[in-house]
Amino acid sequence: MIVNNIEIMFGGQAGDGSLTTGDLIAGVFKRMGLEVYTYKDFPSRIRGGHTNYVIRAGERPNYGMADFVDGLVAFDLEAVEAHIEEMRPGGFVIFDNTSEVVPEHVKRDDVTWYEIPIGRMAKVDLGLELVRNTIALGALGALIGMDPQAVRTDVTGVYKRKGEKVVDINIRAIEAGENFVSEHFAQTPSGYALRAGIDGDRLIMMGNDAIGYGSLVGGCRFMAGYPITPATDVLEWMAKYAPRYGGVTVQAEDELAAINMVIGASFTGVRSMTATSGPGQALMTEAIGLAGVLEIPIVVVECARTGPSTGMPTKTEQSNLNHLIFSGHGEIPKIVISPGTVEDSFYLAAQAFNLADKYQCPVFILTEQALCQSKATLPRLDLSRVHIDRGKMVTEPVVFGEYKRFAFTDDGVSPRVIPGVEGGMHLAPGSEHNDAGVITENTKNRARMMEKRMRKMESARPDLPTPLVHGDPRAEIAILGYGANRGPICEAQDRLASQGVATRFLELRTLWPFPEDEVREFIENATSVYVVENNYTGQLERLIRYVVGPLERMHRVLKYNGRPFRPIEIIEPIERLSALRGLTGAQR
Amino acid sequence: MATMLTPKDFATATPSWWCAGCGDYGVLSALKQALAELGKVPKDVAFVSGIGCSGKISGYLHSYAFHGVHGRALPVATAVKLANRDLTVIAAGGDGDGYAIGAGHFLHAVRRNPNMTYIIMDNQTYGLTKGQSSPTSQAGYVTGTSPQGNPDAPINGLAVALAAGGTFLARGFSAQPKLLVDLLKQAILHEGFSLVEVMSPCVTYNKINTYAWFKENTYYVTEKETYDSTNRMHAFEVLNDDGKLPLGVIFQEARPTLEALAHLPELPITQVTLDPHSSDLNAIQDAYV
Numbered sequence: 001m002i003v004n005n006i007e008i009m010f011g012g013q014a015g016d017g018s019l020t021t022g023d024l025i026a027g028v029f030k031r032m033g034l035e036v037y038t039y040k041d042f043p044s045r046i047r048g049g050h051t052n053y054v055i056r057a058g059e060r061p062n063y064g065m066a067d068f069v070d071g072l073v074a075f076d077l078e079a080v081e082a083h084i085e086e087m088r089p090g091g092f093v094i095f096d097n098t099s100e101v102v103p104e105h106v107k108r109d110d111v112t113w114y115e116i117p118i119g120r121m122a123k124v125d126l127g128l129e130l131v132r133n134t135i136a137l138g139a140l141g142a143l144i145g146m147d148p149q150a151v152r153t154d155v156t157g158v159y160k161r162k163g164e165k166v167v168d169i170n171i172r173a174i175e176a177g178e179n180f181v182s183e184h185f186a187q188t189p190s191g192y193a194l195r196a197g198i199d200g201d202r203l204i205m206m207g208n209d210a211i212g213y214g215s216l217v218g219g220c221r222f223m224a225g226y227p228i229t230p231a232t233d234v235l236e237w238m239a240k241y242a243p244r245y246g247g248v249t250v251q252a253e254d255e256l257a258a259i260n261m262v263i264g265a266s267f268t269g270v271r272s273m274t275a276t277s278g279p280g281q282a283l284m285t286e287a288i289g290l291a292g293v294l295e296i297p298i299v300v301v302e303c304a305r306t307g308p309s310t311g312m313p314t315k316t317e318q319s320n321l322n323h324l325i326f327s328g329h330g331e332i333p334k335i336v337i338s339p340g341t342v343e344d345s346f347y348l349a350a351q352a353f354n355l356a357d358k359y360q361c362p363v364f365i366l367t368e369q370a371l372c373q374s375k376a377t378l379p380r381l382d383l384s385r386v387h388i389d390r391g392k393m394v395t396e397p398v399v400f401g402e403y404k405r406f407a408f409t410d411d412g413v414s415p416r417v418i419p420g421v422e423g424g425m426h427l428a429p430g431s432e433h434n435d436a437g438v439i440t441e442n443t444k445n446r447a448r449m450m451e452k453r454m455r456k457m458e459s460a461r462p463d464l465p466t467p468l469v470h471g472d473p474r475a476e477i478a479i480l481g482y483g484a485n486r487g488p489i490c491e492a493q494d495r496l497a498s499q500g501v502a503t504r505f506l507e508l509r510t511l512w513p514f515p516e517d518e519v520r521e522f523i524e525n526a527t528s529v530y531v532v533e534n535n536y537t538g539q540l541e542r543l544i545r546y547v548v549g550p551l552e553r554m555h556r557v558l559k560y561n562g563r564p565f566r567p568i569e570i571i572e573p574i575e576r577l578s579a580l581r582g583l584t585g586a587q588r
Numbered sequence: 589m590a591t592m593l594t595p596k597d598f599a600t601a602t603p604s605w606w607c608a609g610c611g612d613y614g615v616l617s618a619l620k621q622a623l624a625e626l627g628k629v630p631k632d633v634a635f636v637s638g639i640g641c642s643g644k645i646s647g648y649l650h651s652y653a654f655h656g657v658h659g660r661a662l663p664v665a666t667a668v669k670l671a672n673r674d675l676t677v678i679a680a681g682g683d684g685d686g687y688a689i690g691a692g693h694f695l696h697a698v699r700r701n702p703n704m705t706y707i708i709m710d711n712q713t714y715g716l717t718k719g720q721s722s723p724t725s726q727a728g729y730v731t732g733t734s735p736q737g738n739p740d741a742p743i744n745g746l747a748v749a750l751a752a753g754g755t756f757l758a759r760g761f762s763a764q765p766k767l768l769v770d771l772l773k774q775a776i777l778h779e780g781f782s783l784v785e786v787m788s789p790c791v792t793y794n795k796i797n798t799y800a801w802f803k804e805n806t807y808y809v810t811e812k813e814t815y816d817s818t819n820r821m822h823a824f825e826v827l828n829d830d831g832k833l834p835l836g837v838i839f840q841e842a843r844p845t846l847e848a849l850a851h852l853p854e855l856p857i858t859q860v861t862l863d864p865h866s867s868d869l870n871a872i873q874d875a876y877v
Contacts, residue, residue: 203876217869219862222671224663241872246853246860248670253696257663260656264667267654268634268675269858272667290657350864381873386864418858419634419652419668419675427600427647429655430639438602439647439655 002090003193004034004059006144007066009086010136011052011079014043018075021133022053023375024154025140029057030204030377031150033197037062037487038375039564044229044313050078059197063341063376063487067568070192071144073136075118080106087111092190094139096132114143114185121176131173138177143190148178201380207372208275210342211301211365212237213381214349215273219388220299221247222272224261226254226280229313230369231303234275255280259287259300266296267428269393269418271353275301278311278320285327288362290430292332295406295414295453297356297363297391301349304368306562315562316370318483318534321543324364325512333359333412333456336512337465338366340486343378345371348465348509350386358391359460360413366511368534370564371484397422404435408448412455457513465509467518475502477578478526480519480544482508484564485532492570501578508540516547528577529554532570536560595620598630598650605644611788611799612641614762615709616648619678621765622772628676636665638681638690641716642709642788645680659690662697662706666846669702672856673847676776677704684714687723687743694745698752698781702846705775705782708745709762711790712797719793726796747827749783750820750839756782757823757839761802762789767835774837780845787833802833809836 010022022038029036034057043049054065068088074080077100080093084106087093092112095102098119107113116139122132134155141151151174159166205213212234215223221242225235239249247270252258258274265272276284281302291298302324306317324336335355339345349365356363392415394403400423407414414435417424426437432449434440470486471479471493481489486507493503506522508515523529523544531541531554538556545551557573559565598620606612623633630650637646639658646653652675656664665679686694686708697706713731714720721731721738724745728737746757756778760768768786775782787802809815809826816822823839853860863869 201877203873205873205876209876213872216872217864219864221857221860221862222667224667243851245869246855246857248850248852248857250667250670250850252663253692256660257693257696260660260663261667261670263656264636264654264664265671265857267664268668268671270671271862272671286657287660294654383865383870388862388864418672420631420672420858422631425630425650425652427602427653427655429647430657431655 001191001193002070004057004195004197006070006192006194007054007056007068008071008073008140009052009054009069009083010073011050011083012075014045014049014051015047016075017130017133018051018053020158021137022055024137024158025055026204026375027154028141028146028150029055030202031154031199032147032194033199034058034194035061036204036375036377037064039065039370040373041563042314050082052079052083061377062491064484064491065488065564065566067566071140071190073140075132075136076100077102084108090191092143094136094143112188112190114139114181116180121180122173125176126169126173128169131169134170134173135177138174139181141174142178142181143185144192145194147196202377203380204375204377205342206233206375207342207345207367208233208303209237210345211275211349211367211372212241214346215299215353216241216245216247217383217386218350218353219271220273220353221245222262222265222270223274224250224252224258225274225276226252226258228277228280230305230373231275231277231280231301233373234301234303255283256287259284262298263287263291263294263296266298267294271357273299273301275303277303277305278307278323279309281320281323289328289330289332291362292334292453293330293430294428295360295416297360299352299356299363299365301365301367303372304366312562314369316368316484316534316564317560317562318368319536319539319560321366321511321539324366331450331454333361333454334364334512335359335361335460335464335510336364336366337510338483338508339371340483340507340509341378342371342374342376343381344509346381347385351465354389355460355463357393358389358413358463359456360391360416361456366483368484392416393418394424395421398424400425405437406433406435406449408435408452411459412452413459461513464513467509467515468507470505470507471497472502473504475504476527477501477503477574478523478529479503479505479532480508480522480529480540481505481532482511482540485534488565488567488570489532491567492574495567495571496574501575503574514543514547519544520548523548523551523554527553530557530574531555532557532565534559534564592627593624593629595624598623600648600650602647604648606641607792609791610641611711611762611790612645612709614765614768615680615707615786615788616645618765618768618772619649619707621769622776625769626773626776632675634665634668634675634677636661636668636677636679638685640682640685640714641711642680642682643685645709659685659688660693661685662690662693665704666697666700666702669704669847670850670852670857672858673852674856678707678776679704680707680709683708683710683712683722683724687745695748695752698749698754698783700846701753701755701780701843703779703781705772705784707772708783708785709788710785711788711794713790713794715790715793729796744827746783746785746838747824750823750827753843754783754839755780755841755843758782758784758837759833759835760784760786761806761835762786763799763802764835771837778840780843806833806835809834809838
C-alpha cells in the first residue's frame with residue numbers, strides 16, 4: 001500500500017473539461033494536507049487532440065513529475081496508448097469503456113484495470129455528457145481514498161457560479177462514480193491510500209500567477225503584451241488586478257509594440273513589464289537594445305517553450321537562454337534571473353523591478369512552461385519581504401544645464417529624471433550620445449560611455465539573486481541547473497542519497513551576469529559535474545565552459561522532447577557515469 | 589507660468605544635421621511656435637521621434653525627447669501618455685517610419701485614439717539612406733533601389749487613417765508656416781489622436797516633389813465653399829481625388845480617448861503610491877487558499 005504519494009494523469013481530448021477536473025483533484029489533494037504539483041500537457045489547439053493533466057501529491061513538495069504515473073484516468077484509448085509505458089508497475093488505470101476496448105497487447109498485466117462505462121453513465125444515467133469528468137473524479141476518489149467531503153466542497157465551489165442545477169448534477173456524478181467503484185471493485189483495491197494531514201495556511205498557485213502577483217506587489221503598474229503561449233496568463237493576471245491598484249495593461253498589436261510601450265511607460269517613470277515567449281522575444285530584441293542604451297529599466301518575462309519558430313507552443317524547453325543573454329546587436333548590460341519554484345517566482349518577480357530601477361537596464365525573468373503553467377502548493381507569501389527601491393530616480397527639480405541624464409559615475413548608474421520634472425529636459429537617443437544626451441560620434445566619448453554602461457553589470461553583482469546549494473555541500477558529485485529543473489534534480493538527489501550516493505546541486509537563480517565565482521568554486525573540487533537542462537546543445541554547460549574552460553569531468557544531462565525531466569532521467573546518467581568512474585562504490 | 593514662453597524657449601543648443609533648405613526646418617519651427625502659443629512648458633512636453641532625417645527632430649526641441657528605434661515612435665508615445673496623462677505627447681517621424689516599417693502601429697494608434705499628436709514629415713523619399721523610394725513615392729519614381737521606376741502605388745496615409753477611425757486628420761506644407769502652426773495648435777488641442785501630415789520636401793534627393801511642385805499641386809480644403817471637416821464623405825472625396833493635394837483640417841470628430849476607456853486612475857500613474865505592504869495587496873492571495 002502506497003500512502004500519501006501519488007501521481008495521477010487525467011487524459012482525454014482537449015476541450016473536454018479535463019483541465020477543470022485536474023484543478024479540482026489538485027485542490028482536493030491540497031485540502032487533504034498534501035503538497036501538490038501539477039503539469040499540463042496539452043496540444044496547441046482548443047478542441048481535440050490528446051491532452052493530459054498530471055497531478056502529483058505527496059507529503060513533501062516535489063515541484064516536478066515522478067518517474068512514473070501511478071493512476072491514469074483515460075477517457076479514450078489514445079490516452080492509454082500514449083501513456084501506458086509511463087505507468088508504475090502496481091499502478092492502475094481507470095478506463096472509459098463506453099465505446100472502446102483496450103486491446104490485449106496494450107493491457108499491461110502489472111497494472112490494475114478499472115473499466116467503467118463513464119460516458120454512458122453521463123449520457124444515459126445523468127443526461128449530461130459533460131459530467132464524465134466528475135464521474136471519473138468520484139471513482140478516482142473512491143479508489144484512492146480522497147476525502148469525499150472535500151471532493152464535494154470543491155466541486156460545489158467550482159460550479160456554483162453556473163447555478164444550483166449544475167452543482168446538483170455534478171454532485172450526483174460524484175456519487176455515481178463512487179457507487180460504481182463500491183459495487184464493482186470492492187475486492188480490487190488500488191494499492192494507494194491518502195491519509196488526511198493538516199491543510200495549514202497554504203496556497204495553490206500557478207507560476208505565471210505568482211509572477212503577476214510578485215510584479216504588482218513589486219510596484220509594476222504598466223504592462224503591455226501580445227498573447228502568446230505560455231506567457232499569456234501573466235497579461236491576463238495583470239489585466240485583472242493592475243487597474244485596482246492604479247495600473248494599466250495594454251494588449252498590443254504585436255511584440256514590437258509591446259516592448260516599445262514598456263520602454264515608453266518606464267521612460268515616463270512607471271514600473272513596467274511585458275511577458276512573452278521565444279517568438280515574441282525574438283521580435284523584441286531590437287528594442288531591448290534600445291532600453292539598454294537609453295538606460296531605461298524594463299522587466300521582460302520569458303516563459304520558455306520549445307523552439308525554433310513555432311516549435312511546440314505548449315511544451316517546455318530551456319533553449320532560450322542563449323537568446324536572452326547573447327541576442328541583440330551591440331552590447332548592453334542586462335540581467336537574467338530564473339526562479340525554481342512558484343514561491344520563488346513571486347519573490348524574484350518583485351525583486352526584478354528593483355534590479356531594473358537600480359541598474360537602469362533590462363531584467364529578464366526566465367521561466368519555462370513546466371513551471372510557469374504548473375500549479376504548486378506553497379506557504380503563504382510574505383509581502384513584508386518585498387521592498388521598493390527606485391534607485392537613482394529623480395522627481396525633484398534639477399538645474400537645467402547642470403543635470404546630465406547620462407552622467408559618468410563610479411557605479412555606472414546615472415540619476416534618472418522623469419518627464420514633468422523641472423530642469424531635467426533632455427534627449428534620450430538610441431544613437432550614441434554624451435552624458436547630456438546629445439548625439440555624438442566622438443571616439444573618446446563612445447569608449448567612455450560603453451564602459452559606463454557595462455560597468456553596471458559589475459555594480460549589480462552584490463544585489464543579484466544568489467544561487468542555492470541543495471544536498472550535501474561536500475559531495476564529490478556536483479550538479480548544476482536552474483528553473484523548472486530544480487524539482488526533478490532535488491528529487492533525484494534525495495533518491496541517490498538514499499542509495500548512498502551523495503550529491504550537491506547548485507541551483508542558479510541568476511544566469512547573467514554569470515555567477516562566475518560561485519560556479520567556479522562549486523565545481524572546483526568536484527569529481528564529476530553534471531549540467532542538467534532541457535535543450536539539445538547544452539546551453540548552460542557551454543556557458544560554464546566559457547567561464548571555467550574545458551573540463552573533462554563535466555557531463556551534459558539533456559532532454560529536449562518537450563516534456564520536463566522525471567527524476568529517473570537524472571539519476572540514471574549520474575549512476576551510469578559514476579559507476580564507470582568507480583565513484584558509487586567508493587561513496588557507499 | 590508668469591510669462592508666456594516664446595518659440596526660442598523650445599530650442600535646444602544642438603546644431604541641426606539637416607541639409608540647408610530641408611522642409612523639416614519648417615516643421616520644427618512651426619511646432620515650437622505652436623507650443624509657445626498654446627502656453628506649453630518644456631518640462632511637460634514629451635516628444636518621441638522615429639528614425640530617419642525627420643527622426644532627428646527630437647534632438648532640436650527642448651522637451652523630454654525620445655529618439656527610439658525605426659518605426660516604433662507610436663507605441664512609445666502611446667505608453668508615455670498612459671503613464672502620465674498630464675503630459676503633452678507628440679510623436680514625429682517620416683513617411684518611411686510611419687507608413688512602412690511602422691505602418692502596423694500607425695493603424696493601431698489611430699484606432700486606439702490616445703490623446704496625442706502625430707506629425708508625419710512626408711518627403712516622399714528615404715533621405716538619410718540617400719534617396720530610395722518610400723511608401724509615399726510616386727509610382728515610377730526612379731531611385732537606386734528602383735532603377736526601372738518604383739513599381740508600388742503610394743500609400744494614402746490620411747485616407748487610411750480615416751478608414752481606421754482617425755479623429756483628427758490634417759495636412760500642412762512646411763513652406764506655409766502660418767497654416768502649419770494653426771494645424772498643429774488645433775491638433776494638440778484635439779482630444780484624441782491627431783494626425784498632421786506635413787509635406788516636407790527633400791531638397792537633396794527628391795527632384796520631383798519640390799517646393800515648386802507642392803505650390804502648384806496643393807490647395808486649401810477651405811477653398812471649397814461647402815467643405816465640412818466633420819463630414820466623413822467630404823473627407824474621403826478630397827483624399828481620394830487624383831488631382832491636387834488638399835491642405836488644412838480634412839476631418840475631425842469626437843470619440844472617447846484611450847485614456848478615458850482604459851480605466852486609468854485620476855492621477856497620472858507616475859503619481860500612484862507604491863506600497864507593497866498594503867493589506868489590499870496581501871489579500872489577493874486569499875483567492876489561492
